[in-house]
Amino acid sequence: MYQLTNVTKKYDQGKRSVTALNKVTLSIPDGQMVAIQGPTGGGKSTLLQMLGALDRPTEGTVELGTSNLSKLGDGPLGKIRAQEIGFVFQGFNLIPTLTAQENVETALAPLGIPAAERTARATAALASVGLGERGSHLPAELSGGQQQRVAIARALVKEPAVLLADEPTGNLDEQTRDEIMELLEGLWRDRGLTLIVVTHDSAVAKRAQRRLLIKQGVVKEIS
Amino acid sequence: MFVTYLRRELAGRRKQTAIVAIGMALAIALVIIVNAVSSGVQLAQSTVLASVYGVGTDITVSETPAAPTEGEAGANGPQNFDFGAEDGATTDGTTTVSQARLSVDRATTSFDSAALDTVSGIDNVTAAAATLSLSNTTFDGALPERSTTDTGTMPTGDDAAAGGTPPSGGPDGAGGSSFSVDSFTVLGLDPADEAVGPLSAVTLTDGRSLERSDAGTNVAVLDASYATTAELVVGDTVAIAGTDFTVVGLVTASSADAATASNVYIPLDVAQTLSGLDAQVTDIYVQAASSTDIDQIQTDIEAALPDSTVKTQADLASSVSGSLSSASDLVKNLGLWLSLIVLAAAFLIAILFTISGVTRRTREFGTLKAIGWSNGKIVRQVAGESLVQGLIGGVVGIAVGLIGILVINLVAPTLTAGSATTEAAGAMGGPGGGFGQAAVEATTSDIVLQVPVTLSVILIAVGLAVVGGLLAGAIGGWRASRLRPAEALRSIA
Ligand SMILES: Nc1ncnc2c1ncn2[C@@H]1O[C@H](COP(=O)(O)OP(=O)(O)OP(=O)(O)O)[C@@H](O)[C@H]1O
Ligand SMILES: [Mg+2]
Numbered sequence: 001m002y003q004l005t006n007v008t009k010k011y012d013q014g015k016r017s018v019t020a021l022n023k024v025t026l027s028i029p030d031g032q033m034v035a036i037q038g039p040t041g042g043g044k045s046t047l048l049q050m051l052g053a054l055d056r057p058t059e060g061t062v063e064l065g066t067s068n069l070s071k072l073g074d075g076p077l078g079k080i081r082a083q084e085i086g087f088v089f090q091g092f093n094l095i096p097t098l099t100a101q102e103n104v105e106t107a108l109a110p111l112g113i114p115a116a117e118r119t120a121r122a123t124a125a126l127a128s129v130g131l132g133e134r135g136s137h138l139p140a141e142l143s144g145g146q147q148q149r150v151a152i153a154r155a156l157v158k159e160p161a162v163l164l165a166d167e168p169t170g171n172l173d174e175q176t177r178d179e180i181m182e183l184l185e186g187l188w189r190d191r192g193l194t195l196i197v198v199t200h201d202s203a204v205a206k207r208a209q210r211r212l213l214i215k216q217g218v219v220k221e222i223s
Numbered sequence: 224m225f226v227t228y229l230r231r232e233l234a235g236r237r238k239q240t241a242i243v244a245i246g247m248a249l250a251i252a253l254v255i256i257v258n259a260v261s262s263g264v265q266l267a268q269s270t271v272l273a274s275v276y277g278v279g280t281d282i283t284v285s286e287t288p289a290a291p292t293e294g295e296a297g298a299n300g301p302q303n304f305d306f307g308a309e310d311g312a313t314t315d316g317t318t319t320v321s322q323a324r325l326s327v328d329r330a331t332t333s334f335d336s337a338a339l340d341t342v343s344g345i346d347n348v349t350a351a352a353a354t355l356s357l358s359n360t361t362f363d364g365a366l367p368e369r370s371t372t373d374t375g376t377m378p379t380g381d382d383a384a385a386g387g388t389p390p391s392g393g394p395d396g397a398g399g400s401s402f403s404v405d406s407f408t409v410l411g412l413d414p415a416d417e418a419v420g421p422l423s424a425v426t427l428t429d430g431r432s433l434e435r436s437d438a439g440t441n442v443a444v445l446d447a448s449y450a451t452t453a454e455l456v457v458g459d460t461v462a463i464a465g466t467d468f469t470v471v472g473l474v475t476a477s478s479a480d481a482a483t484a485s486n487v488y489i490p491l492d493v494a495q496t497l498s499g500l501d502a503q504v505t506d507i508y509v510q511a512a513s514s515t516d517i518d519q520i521q522t523d524i525e526a527a528l529p530d531s532t533v534k535t536q537a538d539l540a541s542s543v544s545g546s547l548s549s550a551s552d553l554v555k556n557l558g559l560w561l562s563l564i565v566l567a568a569a570f571l572i573a574i575l576f577t578i579s580g581v582t583r584r585t586r587e588f589g590t591l592k593a594i595g596w597s598n599g600k601i602v603r604q605v606a607g608e609s610l611v612q613g614l615i616g617g618v619v620g621i622a623v624g625l626i627g628i629l630v631i632n633l634v635a636p637t638l639t640a641g642s643a644t645t646e647a648a649g650a651m652g653g654p655g656g657g658f659g660q661a662a663v664e665a666t667t668s669d670i671v672l673q674v675p676v677t678l679s680v681i682l683i684a685v686g687l688a689v690v691g692g693l694l695a696g697a698i699g700g701w702r703a704s705r706l707r708p709a710e711a712l713r714s715i716a
Contacts, residue, residue: 045712054593054709075597081708082595093590093711095228097235102227109224110595118224154594166712 002028002051002194007060007070009046009217020046021057022217030161033188033195035208043217044198045166051196052085052164053077064162082110086155088184090167092147094139100126100150101135107154125157126150129183145176149183156187162194163187169204181207229607239580240612243573247616247691248623250562250569251684255624257558258683260631263674264551267638269536270670280419280536281517284342284507284524286332287532316367323361325409325464325498331356333503338528342507345523347516352416353504355494356485357409359463366400407449409463410485411494414438419510421484422474430457430472438490443468447475449486461487464497550638550672569616570691577609577699581706588703589710598704605703606696613692614685621684631674638670 009021020043028034028051036044049055050062053069056077062069067080086107094103104122113121126135129149139147148168155163165184169177181204188195197204205211211222233240327333339353412420414433422432428447443461450456450473460467468489476483495501509524511517517535524533581588588601 049709049712052593054712055707078592078595078597078708081593087590087593087711089590089711091586093586095587095590097231098228099231102224102231105224106228106591106596107594110597110600158595 001030001065002026003061003063004050005061005063007050007057007062009043009050009055010058019217021050023060024217024219025060026212026219028194028196030194031192033185033207033209034197035205035211036196036198036214037200037202037205037211037222038214040200042214044214046217047214047219048164048166048196048198051162052087053080078110082107083158084161086158086160086163088148088151088155088163088165088168090170092139092144092151092171094147094150094154096139099136099138100131100142100153103139103150104154104157107158111158121157122153125153128156128187129153143176144172145179148172148176148180152180152183152187156191159191160193162196165195165197167198167200169199169201177201177204225604225607228604229611232604232608233611236580239576240615243576243609243612243695244616244619246569246572247613247688248619250566250691251617251620251687252623252627253565254562254687255621255680255684256627256631257554257562258680259624259628259674259676260550260672261554261558262677262680263631263672264554264638266675267670267672268551280423280508281511281514282509282520282524282536283534284338284509284528284531285505285534286334287530317365318367320364320366321362323359323462323465325357325359325494327498327500327505328356328358331505333500333505334530336502336504338531339504339507341527342509342524345520345527347512347520348509349512350416350419350510352413352418352420352508353491354413354420354506354508355411355491355498355500355503356505357411357494357498358406359409359487360404360406361462362402362404364400364402407453407486409487409489409494411489411491411498413491420508422488425474425476425483428473428475430470432472432474433488433490437471438492440490441466441468441493442471442489444472444474444488445470446483446486447473463487463489466497566687566691570694573609573613573691573695574698577605577695578702580608581605581699581702584703585706585710586713588706589708589713592706592708593711601703602700605700606693609696609699610689610692613688613690613695616691617685617688620688621681624680624684625676628674628676631672636672638672 004024004026007021007024007026008019011018011020024047036047038044046055050057050069051064053064053072054077056062056070056072060070064080064084067076069077069080072080094100095106098106101119101122104125105118108118108121123132123135126132129152131146131149131153134142134146134150139150142150148171152168163184168184169180172180184195184197185207187193195208197208199205213220213222333355336353339351342348343351410421412422412433414437415435422444430444433442433444443463445453445455445461450470453461455461455470457470457472459470461470462468468487474483474488491504495503509520511520521533521535524531591601592598
């Protein structure tokens with residue numbers, strides 16, 4: 001369960017200050033699938049950073065369960081990210097020199113899981129996204145859709161409570177987009193995740209239980 | 224994960240790994256070679272010094288030469304050979320004259336041998352020996368007989384001095400003259416002193432060395448190479464200041480290449496008597512109890528003998544001249560700076576490549592942070608990569624360095640070394656007019672440069688590789704640690 005109260009995020013750019021989020025108050029119950037829409041520069045990624053414990057707000061509080069993310073230091077925030085939060089990015093963000101299998105294992109590395117268990121879990125995660133045969137391939141040897149599946153396996157292998165995706169289909173064609181969305185939706189339904197997807201794409205947003213619109217740092221519900 | 228990631232990263236970015244490693248390898252190879260050549264040159268220097276001053280000699284004491292007083296024809300003035308009218312032997316219209324001088328070199332001053340007792344009495348001096356360094360100069364001349372065209376009576380000394388009819392004899396039969404001057408160095412030393420001094424570092428090749436019982440007797444030990452030149456063997460006699468000495472032994476420097484300190488060695492008391500320098504010596508060789516005492520002994524001797532020049536091995540090293548000394552200077556200056564510059568360049572290359580690598584991998588490290596990697600884990604990864612690159616460079620560098628040393632040892636360059644102990648030019652006035660001649664040649668020797676490989680050089684190389692790698696890794700890691708995890712969300716422009 002997320003509880004955001006009066007969250008403001010300002011970026012200082014020299015003398016100018018940009019308000020990316022303006023007094024956002026929002027709560028997201030566990031297990032909900034939320035789509036975040038809005039024009040470019042509206043503050044979608046900034047909101048996702050607040051939810052993903054990647055950054056602290058300038059003002060206001062962000063609570064995830066019992067943790068106050070706006071007050072924690074870098075170390076504890078890193079631990080929360082390692083244990084509770086899975087990320088999927090528009091650009092896939094796989095480590096180019098590591099194989100698919102090894103990329104998935106990087107998510108387990110900070111958790112102190114023994115090597116044998118790590119390997120087994122990564123193999124299972126790859127199988128669950130339909131890439132059981134591709135574990136030894138480098139990212140460059142995989143298609144965009146396959147790379148995003150590896151990234152989804154990496155996000156899910158640690159069994160997080162929350163899955164955050166920033167334009168996960170932004171770099172994919174329509175056919176692949178639908179496959180990836182179906183995969184995400186299926187995982188959300190099977191695992192009881194909280195799934196928050198930032199998207200420009202109304203077709204993607206329509207699949208969500210709840211849709212939010214962010215314009216100039218202000219959040220509105222779309223019903 | 225650490226090892227897998229490290230391995231994949233180094234293998235996946237071969238070019239970067241190769242450039243950093245090659246830079247490091249070049250620098251380390253250079254450091255190894257310069258270091259090894261430097262110790263090779265030092266080794267050669269100490270070989271030269273040992274053969275000239277003796278192995279156990281830590282300090283030498285000599286008298287500071289004073290400028291000769293104007294008009295005074297002292298022992299240090301020009302050497303004059305004066306011949307009286309009755310001197311020489313006359314046959315077939317040619318008078319031959321011969322005279323030998325045994326005297327102290329012009330650059331050297333003798334002093335009272337009581338100084339030896341003073342030096343021996345100083346704390347921490349374990350042994351001291353005094354020597355008298357002399358040079359024997361023989362003048363041989365052939366000139367026309369002064370009386371052949373005279374009235375038939377043998378001329379008196381005064382008549383001859385006043386001159387007469389033009390001469391017609393001489394070696395060319397037309398009244399001409401011919402002169403030759405021969406000189407060699409003679410070292411008087413106490414045959415009882417064996418621990419320290421010039422003869423402590425020599426190898427006997429024939430006969431025997433000087434012994435305690437030789438004091439007062441006319442026996443000589445010769446430098447083997449001088450003996451060869453002078454065509455002398457054990458049992459022959461050598462004339463010193465007109466006195467015949469029996470050659471009892473031949474010696475060479477312990478290292479095959481260097482010459483010994485003097486051409487001829489005779490008992491000190493005989494040398495003093497022959498040169499007219501009773502109870503006088505020119506050098507004192509001192510052995511210290513330990514190398515840490517050398518400074519104290521030097522200070523004490525200088526206080527006890529204010530007129531003396533006290534030199535330590537370090538001072539002596541600077542007296543070695545010739546291409547050995549140039550090599551030493553070259554290695555010390557150019558080699559040191561060159562290796563420092565190349566090392567700095569290699570470190571810089573490693574640092575810059577690591578920084579640019581971190582910058583290029585901003586999104587990669589941001590992503591790892593976003594999925595929960597701690598700063599420490601990322602810094603370790605970056606530092607580990609640099610360290611391994613440095614170590615690869617180190618291993619290659621050591622290999623190249625060792626090959627370089629091997630090549631130098633195979634080429635075995637020869638260096639000449641002169642120890643500036645006996646360089647003096649003597650001007651001699653003779654009947655045929657003044658002429659100059661180098662009275663004593665500087666002791667020169669050829670040393671083949673042998674470059675040693677020491678464990679410490681290898682350890683230094685490994686250390687440098689580690690330091691270079693860690694330095695680059697620390698700077699790169701620090702950059703990586705400052706990246707925000709939110710960088711992962713940056714859209715790829
Ligand atoms: N690191 C930053 N430094 C300065 N300004 C920033 C930074 N990140 C975002 N901004 C600014 O904050 C505002 C919101 O940015 P944000 O990335 O959240 O928008 P977005 O809705 O994700 O846009 P897009 O659809 O283009 O991804 C923009 O004006 C942006 O320029
Ligand atoms: Mg965005």
